Amino acid sequence: MFPGARSGTPEQAVSDGLELAAAGFEMLDVGAVAAKSGPPVAAAEEEAALVPAVAGLVARAGVPVSADTFSPQVAAAALDAGASVVNDISGGSEEMFELVAERGCGYVLMHIEGPPRVDREWRSYDDVVEHLLAWFEARVELAAEHGVAREQIAIDPGFDFDLSPEQDLELLRRLGELRALELPLYVSLSRKDFIGAALAGSWEQRWPAERREWGTVAAVTLAVRAGADVLRIHDRTSLQALRVAELIARG
Secondary structure (H helix, E strand, C coil): CCHHHCCCCHHHHHHHHHHHHHHCCCCEEEECCCCCCCCCCCHHHHHHHHHHHHHHHHHHCCCCEEEECCCHHHHHHHHHCCCCEEEECCCCCHHHHHHHHHHCCEEEEECCCCCCCCCCCCCCCCCHHHHHHHHHHHHHHHHHHCCCCHHHEEEECCCCCCCCHHHHHHHHHCHHHHHHHCCCEEEECCCCHHHHHHHHCCCCCCCCHHHCHHHHHHHHHHHHHHCCCEEECCCHHHHHHHHHHHHHHHC
């Protein structure tokens, strides 16, 4: 995770979130477990870090708060604290779907081909966009079987997760094709590894997150042009790019 997106403590997360809300960010996504690979984090430990931050932001920020967690136990506690959305990088589970259905909250369903926070070889697809369309259709159908309404779901292509830099670029190039699913398109691009690889011309020598700000601006602008509905970003420069691109592309 980009160091600039880390707060360290629930108190600092609230302070940072309030600054972002004042700067014009329209929703705050809060997580306590890094998406990158690493040892498991106990649900109780994650909950202790996440829930106070969610509660503090719900009380003071004046914008919706999203809980970034793939633990149903932690998600339930975050919803109890006032979160209105669960942002789940695990691709969903029966237990999570049942929770989301019961609570009626928003739900971000991200494409991933295995357990989160576990390193894997990149997969090969004949057509990455066609694969994602079929994958999302199947997962949304499973969610519906557990009571989740389509109106609750936004889809996240999962840039950097189980996708090679070349697949990420192809997916961003053809992002608008995912709109065929008729679900809100949630896109997380901020300082992603594939941007660092594109800037360096090599995955092995990819630029560090600290040098990817303007590459992110370019990716965000193109995502808006392609029809992304929600952009998960860290930087005010990306927020400016989003606003101007939206005015140009959509009036």
